Amino acid sequence: GAVVSQHPSRVICKSGTSVKIECRSLDFQATTMFWYRQFPKKSLMLMATSNEGSKATYEQGVEKDKFLINHASLTLSTLTVTSAHPEDSSFYICSVPGQGNTIYFGEGSWLTVV
Amino acid sequence: GENVEQHPSTLSVQEGDSAVIKCTYSDSASNYFPWYKQELGKGPQLIIDIRSNVGEKKDQRIAVTLNKTAKHFSLHITETQPEDSAVYFCAASFSGNTPLVFGKGTRLSVIA
Numbered sequence: 001g002a003v004v005s006q007h008p009s010r011v012i013c014k015s016g017t018s019v020k021i022e023c024r025s026l027d028f029q030a031t032t033m034f035w036y037r038q039f040p041k042k043s044l045m046l047m048a049t050s051n052e053g054s055k056a057t058y059e060q061g062v063e064k065d066k067f068l069i070n071h072a073s074l075t076l077s078t079l080t081v082t083s084a085h086p087e088d089s090s091f092y093i094c095s096v097p098g099q100g101n102t103i104y105f106g107e108g109s110w111l112t113v114v
Numbered sequence: 115g116e117n118v119e120q121h122p123s124t125l126s127v128q129e130g131d132s133a134v135i136k137c138t139y140s141d142s143a144s145n146y147f148p149w150y151k152q153e154l155g156k157g158p159q160l161i162i163d164i165r166s167n168v169g170e171k172k173d174q175r176i177a178v179t180l181n182k183t184a185k186h187f188s189l190h191i192t193e194t195q196p197e198d199s200a201v202y203f204c205a206a207s208f209s210g211n212t213p214l215v216f217g218k219g220t221r222l223s224v225i226a
Contacts, residue, residue: 005155005212013126016175020118031211034213034214042218042219043203043216043217043219044214044216044219046156046213048216049213093157093158094153095214097211099212101146101209102160103148103160103207104160104162105150105157105158105159105160106157107156107157108155108156108157110155
């Protein structure tokens, strides 16, 4: 069964609005989760490391005020895309370290900004 | 930081043949090397992984080999089937609590 649950799987929003994506670890408590972004036919690019109870660590070039990350509990991290623009349209995927430090991915969330 | 190179970018094989995908990494401190299969519109699915204290690991038709000295690892799929068609990504990290660095992916097509 799924180890990581991501919601919503697809979302369409208007330019200027904000969208929240949830990532839940179903089988493990996770002090750390990772958020990736993937453009069509491209590889996964790390956006940020979500840390439970503290601030997220963002990769170079990722705007922390635009991509808000909250890791409120050991099983939930959220990514909020604020003031979305069409160029933010992408596939967003979270991952969670599991047993033996094996890393599991969610099913991803397709964001389309119109 | 870590850099992972993956080859080939595309691979076509006949059903029943073997497929091999190769990756190299740059950071000798990396010790965890997973392989993921990604189907269109879905998240990556872990298919096999290897840690630096092991040279080879096999799971049915899938095997991974690791050469720490040369800093490269490979995915081997035997007796390929059409359902093996997907994009495969290799990745490397220092441990499970550090983020994975991915290769650029290999689009595998198995022709029936």
